[in-house]
Amino acid sequence: MKNKIKIERAIHNLTQAELAEKIGVSRQTINAMELGKYVPSTILALKIAKLFGKNVEDVFQLEDEE
Amino acid sequence: MRTSLLFSHRYKIWGILMSLTGLLFTFLSTYGEVQLKLLELRSEQKSKGFFEMPINFTDEIACLILIVGLLLLGFSAEKKEDERISQIRLNALQWAMYLHYILLAISIIFIHGIYFLNILFLNVFLPLIIFIIRFHWIIFNENRRLLNEK
Numbered sequence: 001m002k003n004k005i006k007i008e009r010a011i012h013n014l015t016q017a018e019l020a021e022k023i024g025v026s027r028q029t030i031n032a033m034e035l036g037k038y039v040p041s042t043i044l045a046l047k048i049a050k051l052f053g054k055n056v057e058d059v060f061q062l063e064d065e066e
Numbered sequence: 067m068r069t070s071l072l073f074s075h076r077y078k079i080w081g082i083l084m085s086l087t088g089l090l091f092t093f094l095s096t097y098g099e100v101q102l103k104l105l106e107l108r109s110e111q112k113s114k115g116f117f118e119m120p121i122n123f124t125d126e127i128a129c130l131i132l133i134v135g136l137l138l139l140g141f142s143a144e145k146k147e148d149e150r151i152s153q154i155r156l157n158a159l160q161w162a163m164y165l166h167y168i169l170l171a172i173s174i175i176f177i178h179g180i181y182f183l184n185i186l187f188l189n190v191f192l193p194l195i196i197f198i199i200r201f202h203w204i205i206f207n208e209n210r211r212l213l214n215e216k
Contacts, residue, residue, distance in 0.1 A: 016212075028208045029150035031215070041149050 002061045006034050008052040023047050073142040081139030088132025095125035096187070129190070136194040140201070154204050162197035 009019055016034075020027040025044065032038035040048070040060075049056040144151050169192070173185045 025148040026146045026150065027212060028205075029148050031212055032150055032208065038150055038153065044149060 001036070001039055002063055003033060003036075004059050004061075005030070005048065008054065008059060012052060019048075019051075022051060071141075072147070073138055075143050075145055077138045078142040081135050081137070081142055084131050084135025085139050086135075088128050088130075088135050091124065091128035092132050095128055132191065133194075136191065136198065140194055140198045144205075151205075154208075155201060158197050158201035158204065161200045162193045165196050166193040 005019075009016070014022070016030045017027050020030045023030075023044070024047075029038065029040075029044075033040055045056050045060055049059045052059060166189070170185070170189060173182070177185055
């Protein structure tokens with residue numbers, strides 16, 4: 001699964017730590033997501049999208065194999 | 067893994083202390099013949115067979131303390147519990163199971179007779195220990211990666 005978290009983070013001028021704080025997860029989680037090592041739960045994905053003011057599909061995209 | 071099945075983070079330090087104490091005394095009493103006078107059984111009552119009471123409870127108590135300590139250490143919640151930590155915990159549990167049974171299979175093949183009893187004894191604690199090591203190793207690596215990135 002591809003994600004645009006890093007891009008959106010840059011647009012909103014947030015560090016990983018700040019984003020983690022706002023969402024209520026650890027910084028490891030944000031980092032793992034950005035590196036593609038972790039697929040977030042639905043709730044987490046929705047929270048992140050909501051924080052960035054975007055739709056979930058704008059931030060997270062299914063890859064072709066999935 | 068549901069957070070409600072985990073112990074509070076406060077218990078982690080107890081887990082460490084109990085594990086180390088238990089580990090020390092388990093090996094001392096089993097292999098070093100150390101017995102604590104404190105844990106001597108006073109009565110002369112002895113039932114035969116499976117439930118025969120030992121005179122001294124040092125090794126039994128030590129093993130129990132070790133088991134409880136490892137459980138507390140392994141299953142106390144992190145300071146910040148989130149879904150990533152749950153996933154890591156699950157991964158570490160799987161690893162522990164696989165590695166434990168692979169090692170057991172290898173020792174079944176290569177170790178026989180009375181020496182195998184030592185392996186069986188280690189088997190009581192090995193899954194928990196592997197799990198604890200693997201879990202904290204992953205967390206350590208992730209933290210280190212974070213530090214490098216910042």
